[in-house]
Amino acid sequence: MSTNRHVTGDHLWNVAVVGATGLVGLKILQVLAERGFPAGEVRPLASPKSAGSAVPFGDRSLTVGELTPESFAGIDIALFSAGATVSRGYARHAVDSGALVIDNSSAFRMEPDVPLAVPEVNPGVIRRGSGIIANPNCSTIQLVVVLKPLHERWRVRRVVVSTYQSVTGAGRRAVDQLEGELRGEGSPERKFPHRIARNALPQVDHFAEGGDTREELKMLNETRKILGDPGIAVTATCVRVPVTGGHSESVNIEFEKPFDPDDVRDLLRASAGITVQDDPGRALYPMPVSADGSDEVFVGRIRRDTSIPNGLNLWIVSDNLRKGAATNAVQIAEHWIRHETVSASHSHNT
Ligand SMILES: NC(=O)c1ccc[n+]([C@@H]2O[C@H](COP(=O)([O-])OP(=O)(O)OC[C@H]3O[C@@H](n4cnc5c(N)ncnc54)[C@H](OP(=O)(O)O)[C@@H]3O)[C@@H](O)[C@H]2O)c1
Incomplete structure (x- = not known):
């Protein structure tokens, strides 16, 4: 060989x-x-x-x-x-x-004999096996890099995620469409079903039966496979926004165990591949313009969700073309x- x-x-x-x-x-x-x-x-x-x-x-x-x-x-x-x-x-x-x-x-991502790998999260699966290793969906990668240490410490029961996804996630034609629309030109070959400039499309990938998009189902199925825990509940709404530079995610987590938000900050600061940007007083939080060009997953707006026991809110941003x-x-x-x-x-x- x-x-x-x-x-x-x-x-x-x-x-x-x-x-x-x-x-x-x-x-x-x-x-x-x-x-x-x-x-x-x-x-x-x-x-x-x-x-x-x-x-x-x-x-x-x-x-x-x-x-x-x-x-x-x-x-x-x-x-x-x-x-x-x-x-x-x-x-x-x-x-x-x-x-x-x-x-x-x-x-091949969901084939049982194909590893689905994020090196900071499940490096043990990176083996030749059948000869194919799958790279997960970009929105899932940045989510699981953050979920992994939290799950190990406080056990994640349920995740509710809403994405704000960069047009670069849909390829060259999508960027051309946005730039053409911003210049006021019609786009000869539209990538999205509607205009994207000054708009937000609650559709990433095609719709599946039941009303979720395939992107939303990828976030559920791939998260479970990568974390090796079929019991985690994940529900997603994926939205395309007229942004380049990175995908953003509003993430709400329900843990099994009680936690302290300061411990969340400390744990994430100490975790591989993560940079915490969380200083509301200085308006410091992750944004696509600052994540652009970096390999890190940025996390901020770390705070308790007081509407449920053991609830946490986070904002996660990463360059989808790089880490994603x-x-x-x-x-x-x-x-x-x-x-x-x-x-x-x-x-x-x-
Ligand atoms: N963009 C992201 O953030 C992202 C993240 C994770 C995964 N992905 C996945 O990565 C893939 C590519 O995404 P992209 O954003 O790079 O798309 P893209 O900018 O549209 O590029 C597509 C590439 O595929 C080539 N290609 C298309 N049809 C081909 C064919 N029949 N034979 C050989 N090459 C062919 C194109 O070559 P030509 O120039 O010759 O057409 C081009 O190099 C997709 O599967 C996407 O889901 C994308």
Whole structure:
């Protein structure tokens, strides 16, 4: 298998980025370069429309190749962000040619043999397994990073979340629609069913039976899978707002056990991947404009909900293209190669 070819401390890994011309794919290339990921070849792939175009990778420019079933020869890690249809059509080809697939789409997230991973939350699931590791939905990632330490300490019984989601979460065409509308132009190809400029759409993804949107159901099902607790109750209302830079979430939590809001602040300050911004006197709280470009999950407006016993209110913001997508995927890859390297050195030493 290609991943075990020469696993040493200074081994370089050949990486394919599927959907390299999209918002997430471009961010993956940026994050790989920024973090000094131990990449040998980096192979950007997209549809025939973009084949031959150039994408930036650090101070270099890479030529985009057309995605085909044969695109993965010699690749160790394939990072997919071209939508669920492309993942369903091509991920197995990548696995069959020996690559580990890390998939940003919703295609495989709820399959029982596919780990759904957030490295700060459930690093233990990051294993090759069936060859595919799924990256959770962006709104879910920032929520579970915060829920995990709270759940361990006070047991979360129920979560009520309302999102205010950035247009960048819906891809390049969504950003084009917003910018076109702000310039006063009609948009030739609308991404959303209504105008988004100076508006708020209580619809993210398609509607499912029963009236929830698929995004709202992802927040329930993925949270339970990642936290490994099917008993947690989650109800969500997901709203698209004319914002870039990050998703915001108003989160109401009911704990099983009594808590003190100061202890919540201290615990979150000490937790990996979280920055607490909570000083009402200085109007300090998380916002998309300040989260933009960061890998952190920001939490503020931490206060008791006095309408129920053991109730807590929070406001959570994170850059959906970074921690919600690209950074989390690259962190999964980093975690996996550390594990592979350690396993290989153990098997050499025994
Ligand atoms: N945006 C987010 O915050 C976010 C967060 C988590 C997960 N995701 C997921 O990541 C995926 C991509 O999102 P995005 O925001 O980057 O979308 P996007 O900006 O619309 O980019 C889509 C990418 O997919 C490529 N693509 C489309 N059809 C293809 C095909 N048939 N074959 C090969 N490549 C194809 C496009 O290539 P061309 O340039 O050639 O069309 C482009 O590179 C989606 O599954 C999305 O749900 C997004």
